[in-house]
Amino acid sequence: MLKFTENHEWLRIEGDVGTVGITDHAQEQLGDLVFVELPAPGARPEQGAAAAVVESVKAASDVYAPVSGEVIEINQAIVDEPALVNRDPMGKGWFFKIKISDPSQLEPLLDEKAYQAMIA
Amino acid sequence: MNVLQRPLISLMYHDVVQHAIHESSGFPGADVILRELADGAPRRRVGLKVEDRVPVRGGAKLYADEISATPIGSVTSGGFGPSVQAPIAMGYVDSNSATTGNRIFGEVRGKRIALRVCDLPFVPHRYKRD
Numbered sequence: 044m045l046k047f048t049e050n051h052e053w054l055r056i057e058g059d060v061g062t063v064g065i066t067d068h069a070q071e072q073l074g075d076l077v078f079v080e081l082p083a084p085g086a087r088p089e090q091g092a093a094a095a096v097v098e099s100v101k102a103a104s105d106v107y108a109p110v111s112g113e114v115i116e117i118n119q120a121i122v123d124e125p126a127l128v129n130r131d132p133m134g135k136g137w138f139f140k141i142k143i144s145d146p147s148q149l150e151p152l153l154d155e156k157a158y159q160a161m162i163a
Numbered sequence: 164m165n166v167l168q169r170p171l172i173s174l175m176y177h178d179v180v181q182h183a184i185h186e187s188s189g190f191p192g193a194d195v196i197l198r199e200l201a202d203g204a205p206r207r208r209v210g211l212k213v214e215d216r217v218p219v220r221g222g223a224k225l226y227a228d229e230i231s232a233t234p235i236g237s238v239t240s241g242g243f244g245p246s247v248q249a250p251i252a253m254g255y256v257d258s259n260s261a262t263t264g265n266r267i268f269g270e271v272r273g274k275r276i277a278l279r280v281c282d283l284p285f286v287p288h289r290y291k292r293d
Contacts, residue, residue, distance in 0.1 A: 103220065
């Protein structure tokens with residue numbers, strides 16, 4: 044199941060684990076990324092709290108946790124090469140995996156159609 | 164003129180020096196500028212290269228080390244430099260911290276990031292003037 048936030052994060056849910064990244068629209072708006080800061084594994088961001096930072100040539104911006112939970116894995120590849128997020132935002136450019144603590148928080152998230160309609 | 168951006172501090176003093184030599188006074192700010200010409204300016208404009216990959220942007224405070232609470236200056240402008248493929252910045256620091264090669268720290272989101280004072284311009288002029 045794939046969900047989106049109004050802040051342009053995506054969340055791919057498999058069982059009780061969600062993989063988080065930023066959307067193609069987000070990477071396009073940011074422009075060339077030059078720096079990514081990820082949460083430490085074990086961190087427990089609340090839904091909507093800043094969990095990661097991306098910096099493009101133009102500006103810095105926060106990436107928010109789409110749901111509350113525990114960060115169980117991070118994608119070191121995008122720290123080493125931030126441009127990976129621009130090239131493959133929904134694939135190799137994922138940010139972190141989070142163990143979802145409260146499945147009811149998925150309710151207000153957007154499905155792909157609603158997200159596409161929002162950015163259209 | 165901002166007190167931190169007097170011409171001597173910025174090392175943009177060519178015209179002022181010319182003027183001072185010719186008139187030795189009698190222009191706005193002459194007393195301060197001539198004194199700084201003789202004794203040195205309290206702060207200097209410097210180039211900064213970031214040792215990490217974090218862009219250190221305008222407004223970031225600069226410190227002499229990782230723990231001190233008193234800033235020695237601040238970044239006026241900074242971002243990612245495509246020519247050097249690294250973050251660069253420019254700012255004002257106390258003159259005694261302005262030596263080329265000196266290691267100082269900039270604060271970004273509560274963390275101290277190591278910076279190296281470097282000569283300006285970052286990229287030497289390569290064009291020819293006719």
